[in-house]
Amino acid sequence: MVVNGCEHRVISSAACPLLYVLRNELGLSGPKLGCGAGDCGACAVLVNGREVRSCITPVGEVDGEVTTLEGLPQLWDPHSEGVLHPVQQAWIDEQVPQCGYCQNGMMIAAVDLLSRSLNPSVPEIKQAFSEPDPHLCRCGTYGAILRAVERASAAMRCR
């Protein structure tokens, strides 16, 4: 399995959810356990650039390259060391997270959205984070997320 650009040999059984493999076998801490049912989005990762809920995805069914929060800088610019993905930078500039537990999934969803629609409208952003499977935040950072997506969009359009 290729995760964040590196090939990994996975020992876990094929039925084991990708989330447990990423956290326990590969030592990645970006994706979080939120609901174990795909309802909240805290565990989201990208598979071939599309958002996937890793808590309900058996590792044996992963068909493609996995990118986690840790891999976003490299996804944006494979050659530049120490530069964050514009989505991460926008999250810092807007001071989005409060407790931060859900923000992994929020940033993954933002990267997915902006790869499909580089200049999304406010209703498009709201929809992307709410339907069909919402990304939930208990601290109420939705407004800051919305502003950060707009900021990231502007930065990415400049490249």
Place this chain on the structure above:
Amino acid sequence: MKESPLRLDPARLASWIRIGPDNTVAIRTGVSDFGQGVVGTAFRQIVAEELRLPFEAITDVVTGDTDQTPDGGISAGSMNRSAHDLLLGGVGVHPDSPFGRGALNLQKISAYAYGLLMTRASRVLGTPVEALTAIDGVVSDGAGSVSYADLVSDAPLDMELEVTGYPEGMGGLIVLGTPPLMPKSEWRVIGASAPSPDIRSIVTAQIDDLSNVRLPGMLHARIVHPRTLGSTLISLGHLDADVYPTAEVIVRGNLVAVLSPDEWEAVRAAEALDETTTWSDWRELPGSDRLIEAMLETDWSQVQPGETSGNRLEVEKALHAAPRSVHAFYALPFYKHAPMSPDVAIADVRGDGTTHVWAFSQQPRMLGQKIATMLETDPDNVVVHVARGAAGFGRTTGGDSGADSEAAILSKICGRPVRVQWSREADFAWSTQHAPYLGEVTAGLDEDGRVVAFMAEHHQPGNSGDGRLLGALLAGMPTEPVSAFYTTRSFVEWPYDRVEQYLAVCRGAENIGQMESPIQVGLRHRSMRSPAHFHQNFAIESMMNEAAATAEVDPIQYRLDHTTDARLIAVLELVKNMSGWQSRPSPSPTARSTGGGVVRGRGLGIVIRHGGYFAAVAEITVDLAQATVGVDHYWLAADVGPIVNPTLLRRNLEGGTVMGISQTLVEELEFDTSAITSTDFRSYPILTMAEIPEIEIEIIDRRDASAGQAAEPTNMIPPVAIAAAFFDATARPIRRLPLRPKYVRAELNES
């Protein structure tokens, strides 16, 4: 204070602060940060200000851990003066500081440290202190200079302190004395939006949080909880060793767990064991469908009021004499804290007699004390390490959350470190919740429609002194008894001083189902954001809106007519301007509840909490055919005294607003007669991004005022403002939340 190798001496300055060789500063505080930025950012700003250092110089903040920090009490209200007065009886306040509790401690510590640095600099430079200036960690007399680092290179800063307080209680410790402070007029770091250092680490997956704690030899545990909130174990199920070769089952009383070094095997084995394990039946809950009836049927007159403010005889006489009165019942459901992480904790009961627990606790010392009681050891042998986790909004008030005590029991039995991770289903079913509410409110009006007497009777079946450890209850181990506290206190600071006759009576009762449950569990109450105050404010301010409508007076004007409180008046005037408020009484001239289509309305809500003043306006749309309510626009005016960090303050005010809208529109815990049936985010929904309104916030900065409660209270306003807007739109008062379609439809159809 007893000497212990696992405790710092809080009476030494060196236990609180250290200046490093590169002019950086490390601070220690028993208060933890739950995402509000209080410790990670605001405390840093306060320390930097007193030491005349830039914000970035405060590089290290050690928080929470009971062996690494002085006792900080509960991590709630850690900056404001009212919480200080409430929890510490006002001891140790500083006349020149607006702050209280944890923030005040570090402000004083920094001021003492600054004094020591200047004395040393005076000696080195041979210049009196008065002729010295300190800028960015360098002290100068105009001719020569010396850095803080040089001043501490031979001997770290230290001095004896006078410290008092309530060790292991809610208040924590307070440093006494009144060292000279940086004048508020010269603040440069306080009042600016320093970026939170925690945010970068979250965004880059570098944060060392609770979900990442792993110990050598650690086992993953999943708990097979009883079938209902009152079930006991009848027979343990079977686990096939060929299928689950590494899984081990531990049973103690009604605590059943499966442990494995492989987390996924623990998950699967627990599911398998659960299927074949049998529990006794139990059906003693009223069911959420009958909750309001059950509360109405309770004979509250038999319950001793916890707190009564006002003179009952005088108020009843005034109500009786009033030519008109408005009377109503208000009801709110059980709410779940619903943190984004299901509960998780790690415990390591070691051979040397010490116990270490990793938890995201708001009150780690109290957790340590309770774990010690349960394990029958000395509290000094228990260390609680606070690791950052998903915000629980009060769920760990009292210390514990559930998984922590279970982990400690299992680790003691198996002799290895144990990580207990709850599933989301277990989290909804076995965590605490905030008690429901039934309020009966009467306002007596004179001929002009002004309130002359006001009586509120608050009823909440939930014992927030319920700090019993879940693990101990299940395993039949020692834990403390319950006591009544929050749900029997009057939290509303009555702002209408032009009304002389005001009475609030507060009655709490046992947790629903607890006395009937063979395992003494039932629906355990625990404080949640603005505990009990949320409910009391909903009833009282909704009644003020109803009284204004009865008097046919604009609701903002009606409040202005009843108060002389200048700070309340200021936020009312501000929100009026922000929202383009048109003065008129509710309901709207176009209000209707039949005929389909949509109707719109606007409503006002206010709250005052611990020196924080808030007023908000909500504009909503009611779809009469679908019986749905949407919030379109929301304006909030706030005054929390001096602003420490404008950006983070705004975030907190906005986040509280979103939680409050969520509680108003969708949140309600459902349960049948046996167990909680809201077991996921579909059956206990919280607000999604699609449902948030446009939110506009303006904040009044008052450096002359004490610091008020800022991060917590704004969830209290949407219930009042949205319910008022519903009445404005439909001419139907709505007195129960949430505004789910089934309740809205019932209200619209009622003739």
